[in-house]
Amino acid sequence: xxxxxxxxxxxxxxxxxxxxxxxxxxxxxxxxxxxxxxxxxxxxxxxxxxxxxxxxxxxxxxxxxxxxxxxxxxxxxxxxxxxxxxxxxxxxxxxxxxxxxxxxxxxxxxxxxxxxxxxxxxxxxxxxxxxxxxxxxxxxxxxxxxxxxxxxxxxxxxxxxxxxxxxxxxxxxxxxxxxxxxxxxxxxxxxxxxxxxxxxxxxxxxxxxxxxxxxxxxxxxxx
Numbered sequence: 001x002x003x004x005x006x007x008x009x010x011x012x013x014x015x016x017x018x019x020x021x022x023x024x025x026x027x028x029x030x031x032x033x034x035x036x037x038x039x040x041x042x043x044x045x046x047x048x049x050x051x052x053x054x055x056x057x058x059x060x061x062x063x064x065x066x067x068x069x070x071x072x073x074x075x076x077x078x079x080x081x082x083x084x085x086x087x088x089x090x091x092x093x094x095x096x097x098x099x100x101x102x103x104x105x106x107x108x109x110x111x112x113x114x115x116x117x118x119x120x121x122x123x124x125x126x127x128x129x130x131x132x133x134x135x136x137x138x139x140x141x142x143x144x145x146x147x148x149x150x151x152x153x154x155x156x157x158x159x160x161x162x163x164x165x166x167x168x169x170x171x172x173x174x175x176x177x178x179x180x181x182x183x184x185x186x187x188x189x190x191x192x193x194x195x196x197x198x199x200x201x202x203x204x205x206x207x208x209x210x211x212x213x214x215x216x217x218x219x220x221x222x223x
Contacts, residue, residue, distance in 0.1 A: 002026045003222075004052035006037060006086065007059030011167040012101065015211040016058065021219040028052055032059075037082040043089045054097035054222060055090055057083060057139075061132075064176050065199060068129040076131030083139030091146055091153070097223055100143050102159035104207070105133040117159075154223050165211030178208065 007013040008029035016022065017029065028050055036042050037059055061078040068075055083100065090098050107115045108123025120140075125133045143155035164178040184196040 001054055001222075002028065002050070002052050003054045003056060004028045004030075004047075004050070005056045005058060006030075006035075006082075007057070010058060010060075010062075011163065011165065011169070011211055012058040012214060014167045015165065015215040016056065016218055019212070019215040019219060025222075037085055038078065040085040040089060043085050044093070047089055047093050047095070052095065054099070055086060055095060056099045056101075056218060056222070057086055058101050060101075064180060065128050068132055072131035074131075075129070076135050079132060079135035080138055083135065084142060087139065087142045087146065087155070090155075096153055098143060098146075098153075098155040099218065099221060100139055100155070100157040102140050102157045103133065103136050104159060104161045105129050106137050106140065106159060156221065158217060158221060160214050160217075161207035161209050163211050163214060164208055167211070177206065 003025045005013055005016060005027050008017060008027075009031060013029070017027065030046065035046050059082055061075055063071075063075070087098065087100075104115075105126055107119055109126040110123060111119060121137065140157040140159075143157050146153050147155045162176060162178075164176070168176070168179045170179045170183045181196075181198060184198070187193070188196050
């Protein structure tokens with residue numbers, strides 16, 4: 001089966017490509033210079049030329065708390081356009097299989113117990129990454145509606161928790177919690193700094209998944 005993988009140069013994409021099951025598929029891995037997901041006409045042209053049978057959408061503008069706070073519009077607009085452009089063209093061209101990667105920030109910010117799937121859209125989103133979350137929810141709903149309207153379309157969204165692992169980002173503005181903390185500890189150790197600052201009040205509960213485990217799930221779900 002020919003599969004289009006967006007975001008192939010990111011952490012999730014690279015872990016998918018290195019998975020043992022990847023050899024069983026013909027995986028297309030265009031870079032952002034090869035295929036601009038913000039331009040819907042480029043997507044249609046690429047799809048017509050390459051004819052993928054399945055799409056794994058792992059691309060996106062991602063970043064840590066600092067980046068999300070300072071650039072909420074970019075995180076909303078870019079992720080919304082990329083996702084909806086892909087879903088729209090896939091549906092238009094009759095591509096029946098679409099696996100969309102969501103994010104745990106799609107769920108309400110204050111939930112006292114383990115979060116069930118039905119909790120989606122039942123409460124306020126985390127303010128610090130609200131723009132990103134809204135975009136992710138919208139694309140997930142688009143996939144849900146397409147499958148609901150026509151059962152021949154297998155458009156699914158998986159919502160992993162916070163990821164860490166090989167190919168993670170350690171930049172100051174783009175990193176998530178685990179790589180950010182690792183970098184701070186390393187810097188403090190190397191420079192004999194007695195303490196580091198970790199954002200938050202210490203009460204937040206976090207759940208993490210190793211990126212290779214997510215790749216396992218992706219190949220398990222692909223029909």
